[in-house]
Amino acid sequence: MTSVLQAQALGKKYGKRWALRDCTVDIPAGHVVGLVGPNGAGKTTLLKLASGQLEPTAGDINVLGGRPGSTPAQLARVGFVAQDTPVYAGLTVAEHLRLGARLNPRWDAALARERIGQLDLDPSHRAGKLSGGERAQLALTLGLAKRPELLILDEPVASLDPLARRDFLQGLTEATAGHKLNVVLSSHLVSDLERVCDYLIVLVDSRVRMAGKVDQLLATHHRLTGPRHALDRLQHVISASHTDRQSAVVVRSDAPIHDPAWTVSRLSLEDLVLAYMDKHAAENRRVALEVQR
């Protein structure tokens, strides 16, 4: 299998309003995939459609070769950790594990016990009394012990302090290193995604603006600074900002840029994501295409 998730013209309406519209995406297998985009881009809606919690209003979605949530077997293959790391406040850590064992046919009790031990969580502690970081770790443990083929995490670290975020992401990296686990993780924190993801998708207004392996994306995008009049010599402009004479431009190019008018520097992943999220970016790309003609 080459894709874990394929969506074709996928749409979801709440009442009269589209939350996700005409979304076409192909998420390859064998990666820890970061999903990033502005508020309201449709990330949570897409992830809920992928885990079978929502039904599409339009289009098709296919996860691990099946329709999300269509059968108990399909449900068992996909794990989902929602925003705000949902756990039952009144249940103890041990009761969460027992519940996980009862609800999940592929439950890995040894993995769950081992992780809870490593995290130094008291099994008799009620989840409502755990810190935000501990709750997130408990939710991740439940997601991993389900032994899914695809684990979906929707902004799992949003409310955590930097130390708890680091511990959570480290736990995720360790868990994925040992197993053939596909992960799709949404977050606004690009630096966090950079730490764990080897593939990145930027979703803006339901559309995939950028997708690819992180190392390839960084190798094929460049920041250029130079005189504004040299702008029309550039192709594949992703974003641009100008002063009267100077322009700072993000371009996509597989080949090195040798035009002496431009000073070329490397981009951070965060700058690259911002360039694609820039609301003028689509307009810039259109201009670049016109320049090419």
Ligand SMILES: Nc1ncnc2c1ncn2[C@@H]1O[C@H](COP(=O)(O)OP(=O)(O)OP(=O)(O)O)[C@@H](O)[C@H]1O
């Ligand atoms: N249950 C709902 N009822 C009505 N509208 C909704 C519902 N859930 C989401 N929406 C709307 O759908 C759009 C997409 O929301 P979604 O939560 O998927 O975006 P997102 O990219 O995950 O945003 P964020 O980064 O803020 O979490 C938004 O305009 C949102 O207001």
